[in-house]
Amino acid sequence: MTRLPQRRLIASALALLVSAAGHAGELPDCSRPLSLALHEHGLLYSRQSGEGIDRDIADELIRRSGCTINVTVLPRARIWQLIESGGLDFSLSGITSESRERFAAFAWYFSNKYYLLVRRDAGVQRVGDFTKNPDLRLGAIRSFRYSPTANRLVDSLDAEQRVSFASSLTPLYEILLANQVQGMIIEPFDYPALESSHIRTQTTILEFDDPPVPHGLIMSKRSLPPREQAKWRALVDDMRADGSIERIFEKYFKPELARAMTRF
Amino acid sequence: MTLPPKLKALLLPLCVGLLSLALTGWLWHHEQQTLDTNLRANFDFSVRQTTSRIEQRLAAYEQMLRGARGLFNASSNVTHADFQRYVDALTDGGDFAGLQIMVFSARQAGNPMTAPITYVAPSTPLNRKALSQNLYAEPVRRAAMLQARDSGTIAITPKVRLLMDDAQTLPGFAMFLAIYTHNHPVNSLAARQASLYGWVHVAFRLHDLMASLYGEGTPGIALRIYDGVRTDPEGLMFDSHPNTDKITPVHFEALEYISFPQHSWTLQILSTPEFEQRYSHDSAHIIAIAGSGVSLLLAVLTWQLATGRARAFARAQAMTRELRESEERMRHMAQHDPLTHLPNRALFSDRLQAALARARRDSAGAGLMFVDLDHFKPVNDAYGHAVGDHLLVAATKRMRDCLRESDTLARVGGDEFVVLLPHIDTRDDARLVAERIRTSLALPFLIDNHALAISASIGIGIFPEHGSDDVTLIKSADDAMYRAKDAGRDRLVFAD
Numbered sequence: 001m002t003r004l005p006q007r008r009l010i011a012s013a014l015a016l017l018v019s020a021a022g023h024a025g026e027l028p029d030c031s032r033p034l035s036l037a038l039h040e041h042g043l044l045y046s047r048q049s050g051e052g053i054d055r056d057i058a059d060e061l062i063r064r065s066g067c068t069i070n071v072t073v074l075p076r077a078r079i080w081q082l083i084e085s086g087g088l089d090f091s092l093s094g095i096t097s098e099s100r101e102r103f104a105a106f107a108w109y110f111s112n113k114y115y116l117l118v119r120r121d122a123g124v125q126r127v128g129d130f131t132k133n134p135d136l137r138l139g140a141i142r143s144f145r146y147s148p149t150a151n152r153l154v155d156s157l158d159a160e161q162r163v164s165f166a167s168s169l170t171p172l173y174e175i176l177l178a179n180q181v182q183g184m185i186i187e188p189f190d191y192p193a194l195e196s197s198h199i200r201t202q203t204t205i206l207e208f209d210d211p212p213v214p215h216g217l218i219m220s221k222r223s224l225p226p227r228e229q230a231k232w233r234a235l236v237d238d239m240r241a242d243g244s245i246e247r248i249f250e251k252y253f254k255p256e257l258a259r260a261m262t263r264f
Numbered sequence: 265m266t267l268p269p270k271l272k273a274l275l276l277p278l279c280v281g282l283l284s285l286a287l288t289g290w291l292w293h294h295e296q297q298t299l300d301t302n303l304r305a306n307f308d309f310s311v312r313q314t315t316s317r318i319e320q321r322l323a324a325y326e327q328m329l330r331g332a333r334g335l336f337n338a339s340s341n342v343t344h345a346d347f348q349r350y351v352d353a354l355t356d357g358g359d360f361a362g363l364q365i366m367v368f369s370a371r372q373a374g375n376p377m378t379a380p381i382t383y384v385a386p387s388t389p390l391n392r393k394a395l396s397q398n399l400y401a402e403p404v405r406r407a408a409m410l411q412a413r414d415s416g417t418i419a420i421t422p423k424v425r426l427l428m429d430d431a432q433t434l435p436g437f438a439m440f441l442a443i444y445t446h447n448h449p450v451n452s453l454a455a456r457q458a459s460l461y462g463w464v465h466v467a468f469r470l471h472d473l474m475a476s477l478y479g480e481g482t483p484g485i486a487l488r489i490y491d492g493v494r495t496d497p498e499g500l501m502f503d504s505h506p507n508t509d510k511i512t513p514v515h516f517e518a519l520e521y522i523s524f525p526q527h528s529w530t531l532q533i534l535s536t537p538e539f540e541q542r543y544s545h546d547s548a549h550i551i552a553i554a555g556s557g558v559s560l561l562l563a564v565l566t567w568q569l570a571t572g573r574a575r576a577f578a579r580a581q582a583m584t585r586e587l588r589e590s591e592e593r594m595r596h597m598a599q600h601d602p603l604t605h606l607p608n609r610a611l612f613s614d615r616l617q618a619a620l621a622r623a624r625r626d627s628a629g630a631g632l633m634f635v636d637l638d639h640f641k642p643v644n645d646a647y648g649h650a651v652g653d654h655l656l657v658a659a660t661k662r663m664r665d666c667l668r669e670s671d672t673l674a675r676v677g678g679d680e681f682v683v684l685l686p687h688i689d690t691r692d693d694a695r696l697v698a699e700r701i702r703t704s705l706a707l708p709f710l711i712d713n714h715a716l717a718i719s720a721s722i723g724i725g726i727f728p729e730h731g732s733d734d735v736t737l738i739k740s741a742d743d744a745m746y747r748a749k750d751a752g753r754d755r756l757v758f759a760d
Contacts, residue, residue, distance in 0.1 A: 040523070047525040049453060050415040073417055075319055075522075077312075142315070142520070161304075166521035167319065171528035174493040175521070 028231040030067035036090040037074040037082065040168045041141075042189035043252045044093050047073060053189070054092040056248045057109070057239075061090075061217070064235055075167040077143035079218075086222030090232075094218035097145050105229045107236035108216035109245045111264040114146045115186050116153075116206040117194070122182040127153065127206050130183055137162045139172035139181035147210035150185050173199060188257065212264060276570045281563030288555025295548040306543050307516040310482040311533050315520045317477045318489075318531070322522075325466060326418045328354060329441035332366070332464040340446040342368075344383045351385035363466060364426060364436070365391050368443070369399055369409075370462040377401070379409065379463065399465070405438060411525050412440040413460050414453055420524040423491040423501055426467045435491075435501045436469040470502040484539025490530040493521060501529075505536065515540055601675040603653055604660040612674035612682055616734050619672075619686035623727055630727040631685035631694035632737050634745035635663065635701060638719040638753040640679040647714055654711045659718070662707075666700040682741075691726050691758065698722045698756040706754060719754035721745055730759035 038045040038054050045052035055071075062069050069090070074082070082088035084103040096106055118124045122136055130136055131153065138157050142165040145151055157163050164181055166172050172184045177198055186194070186205070194200055217236050219229050239245050240262065249258035335350050336342050351366050368383040379400035384391045399405045404421050411419035419440045426436045440463050444450045448459035470489060486505035490496070516535040521528050599611035607615065616632070623630045637659060644652035656679070663673055663681065672684040683701070688694050705720040723745025730744075731737030740759035748757040 040525075047415045047417050048411060050417065050456070051453070074323070078316070078319060078323075081316075142312070161516070161518075164519045164521070165315075166523060166528070167315075168523040170523045170525075171493050171521035171530075174528065178493060180493065180519075 026231055026234075028065050028067060028228055028235065030065065033068040033070055034089045035072070035087075036061075036069050036092070037072050037079045037088050038092065039076045039079055040073060040170070041076075041093075042169060042187070042193060043191075044189050045073065053248055053252055056251070057092055057217075057245070060239060060244055060248070061232075061235065064239070065232075076141055077167070080143050083218055083220045084222070086220050089220055089223050091218040093215045095145055095213050095215055097151075100145075103221050105219040105221055105224070105226075105233075106214075106216040107219070107229075107233040108214040108264075109236050109240055110216075110249065110261045111212035111214040112188050112261050113210065113212050114150045114208050116150070116183055116208065117176070117186045117190075117199075117203050118183040118206060119176065119179065119202055120204050121179075121202075124183065124206070127208060131156060134160070134162070136182040137164060137180070139164050139166060139175055139184040141166055141168060141172070144185075146185055147208050147213050149208045149210050154185070169193070177202065188253065188261065212261075214264065273571050273574070274567070277563040277567035280566040281559050284559035284562045285556065288552065288559055291555060292548055292552045295551050299548060303540065303543050304516065307485075307518070307535055307539070310485045310539075311518045311520060313482060314485065314487055314533055315522065315531055318473075319522060321473055321477055322420075325439055325468065326441075328363075328366075329418065329439060329464050329466060332368070333441055333443055336368075336443045336461065336464075337446065347383040348385040348387055355386060364468060364472070365394065366464065366466045367394060368462055368464050371460050382462070399463075405440075407526065408438065408440050409442075409463055412463060413442040414456060415525060416442060416444075416450055416456050418524075419526075422527050423499070424467075426469065436467055436472075437491075437501075438465055438467045440465050474502055474504070482539075484536050484542050486534040486536050488532040488534075490532065491527070493528055493530055495519070495530055495532050499530075505534075604657055604675050606660060606681070607672060607674040609674065609676045612672060612676065612684065613734065615672050615674075615686075616684055616738075619684055620727055620734055620737070622686065629688045629690070629729075631683075631688045631691075631697070632725045632727070632741045633683040633685070633694065633698050633701075633756075634723045634738075634741045635681040635683060635705075636721045636745055636749060637679040637681075637705070638721055638749075640718055643716055643718065647712070647716075651712050651714060651716075655709055655716055655718070658709050658711060659705055662704040663701050666697060666704055671697075682738075688726070691724070691729070694724050694726060695756065695758075698724055702754065702756055721748035721753045722756040723748055723759065724756060725759040 036058055038052070038058065040047050043052055044054045058069065058071050074088075079088065079091045080100070083091060093110075094100075094104070094106060096104070116124075116127055116130065118130065122130075123133070124130050124136070127149065130138070138154065140154055140158075140163050146154065154163060164175065166175075169184075169190060172181070173193055173196075175181050176184055194203070194205075217232060219232055221229070224232070236245075246258055246262040249262050252258075253261065331354070332347075332350060335346065339346070347368055351363075354366075355363060363386075366385050367381045369379040370382045372378040372380070377400060378398055380396050380398050381394050384395055400409060404424055408419040408421045421438045421440075423435045424438055426438075442456070442463055443461045444456065444459040445461045449455045450459055474487075474489075487502070488495070488500060488504070489502040490499040491501050492499045514534045514536075516539075518533045520531040520533065522531065523529075596605075599608060600606060601608050619630050622628075637656075640652065640655070643655055656675075660673070660675070660681075663683070667673055667683065668685075670686060672686075674682050674684075676682050683697070685694055685697060702720050702722055705718060709716040709718070723741045723743065725731055725737045725741030725744060727737055730740035744757045744759040748755050751757065
């Protein structure tokens with residue numbers, strides 16, 4: 001190797017470090033109150049207790065940024081509408097899709113897999129069995145997206161009018177137990193609900209054959225310019241790098257699962 | 265295996281017709297699917313819109329309570345008058361037109377089981393009756409109040425009877441938001457429980473909520489709202505079309521669930537016949553009818569095109585045949601007598617010349633006879649032309665029977681005939697034939713039940729004895745015939 005390319009390489013690496021440091025050190029613009037919406041979903045946020053992973057992450061973002069962020073609780077479908085219109089700056093634990101990429105930016109902080117929770121009496125041994133039986137209905141949260149295979153399942157059943165939508169998970173468990181639907185898609189945040197004896201004895205869990213899907217801070221492209229998005233992304237990256245995210249997850253999951261979800 | 269030509273001619277039109285029908289069927293099916301998809305998309309949109317409008321209305325109620333919380337956060341000493349002014353300001357707009365009552369219940373420090381209504385607004389006589397009532401004592405409302413206290417957010421009761429309503433009135437629900445002591449921390453469950461100051465609470469009837477929704481409802485969509493996840497009649501809180509059960513069949517039905525802490529609402533959304541009339545149209549039927557018609561036309565057109573050449577060829581053949589027959593007929597008419605179909609003078613003249621030329625070449629003999637029917641005119645006059653014509657035909661037959669195939673009998677006048685005998689060796693050959701004719705004609709005829717008697721005067725000329733050419737031979741024979749007439753008829757006379 002000649003000396004010239006070596007110098008260039010070092011210079012490039014330094015420039016990159018300086019740039020990254022600049023973003024990392026620069027706090028987001030707090031000249032106006034910002035808005036962040038949570039949605040009720042298992043361990044992510046519970047209205048009953050007012051606590052959850054997303055609540056903790058929101059608090060940490062508020063603390064680190066020093067910004068005034070008004071936190072509200074909205075249905076997930078409403079959150080995506082507001083993110084698209086620019087009426088809301090942030091939400092948490094969102095996954096991307098082709099349509100969402102047009103109006104939302106993301107800062108990933110964990111990933112997880114999706115599972116199909118089905119009634120034992122539905123006779124479903126594999127995920128594919130669910131589609132084949134026209135008598136089976138799925139419960140889903142309006143506007144939710146999942147892993148590719150789960151998305152295909154929801155979309156194909158919806159085309160056959162075999163999906164009942166709800167604004168959150170709670171009624172889905174109820175209608176699953178009432179046998180009004182025979183399956184629903186769950187994530188690790190929903191594990192505590194599965195510990196209820198009613199659900200545990202009547203259901204079984206099937207895994208979708210998809211890799212874990214990254215989740216993150218959702219930023220409205222309409223309300224936050226790219227430079228601000230980069231600053232918030234750097235803030236989330238810092239939270240991941242110093243272990244803050246993993247510590248928050250450890251409050252709700254066993255350490256191994258928290259590690260698996262936050263180190264991806 | 266070969267197909268019969270008729271079936272073969274039908275095969276292509278049949279295939280084209282069937283193909284066109286199949287295409288029509290596919291188009292009809294596609295259009296039907298597109299219509300169904302559009303109908304479904306419109307229904308889905310209506311479902312989302314309906315759900316979203318209700319959620320937005322609930323969010324507006326929540327904002328109203330948050331505004332009240334803001335009032336209490338802004339001042340540590342909010343009076344009943346302040347509270348009423350706040351609610352009056354809200355009801356100035358039409359957004360909360362359905363608001364029946366908004367109350368503030370203060371927490372009693374010494375008695376945790378008591379939360380009497382302290383402030384009421386709007387201050388109507390009916391609402392003022394609610395003052396001092398202890399909502400905390402009622403289990404359903406207490407559960408929502410504790411929920412609101414612990415979460416710091418909105419809590420909604422299941423279906424309840426409003427404080428000011430009697431048992432007959434329509435069901436309603438109550439919304440609670442906890443108010444925390446001014447400047448106290450509320451960032452944990454314990455902190456929220458410790459800082460509780462009281463609750464603000466609004467009560468609505470479902471019908472008032474639905475009446476105050478933004479925007480217009482979707483025509484053709486029926487909505488029922490149930491408390492809980494079951495669509496039991498007991499849980500029914502609102503029904504936009506009370507008689508929808510009688511409207512069958514329902515094409516689309518969707519169940520949507522709006523969740524609150526501890527319980528949910530079920531939105532049952534149904535399409536009514538008006539929905540389908542509004543969004544569907546008859547294009548599929550038009551395609552089916554027009555496509556079937558076009559298929560039939562195409563099949564007929566194909567049959568016309570496929571069989572056109574064969575049909576034109578057959579027509580040309582028929583016309584050629586007719587032309588040929590017509591030509592034959594004209595030629596026959598030009599050369600034959602129309603009554604007896606015997607050669608006329610012109611044809612006879614040709615044959616005579618040909619026979620004389622051949623006889624001249626072969627140095628052979630030929631005979632020519634002029635036959636004039638005797639007493640024919642009286643028959644004609646007595647019985648009419650029709651009987652005369654029948655007699656001529658019958659006489660012709662008899663003369664024909666006396667001749668060889670090679671001999672020529674021709675009619676050259678009304679009752680005058682000539683006979684050409686192209687091959688004779690002696691004048692006796694001609695005499696023999698002439699005598700047979702005379703004898704034959706001398707026998708009576710029965711024509712139209714009339715017994716008729718005629719005879720023949722025959723003049724005979726022999727080539728080359730009585731004439732070396734046709735003109736002289738004809739003149740000789742003709743003269744001989746007149747001499748036979750003059751000699752008393754019914755005889756034969758040779759030329760001089």
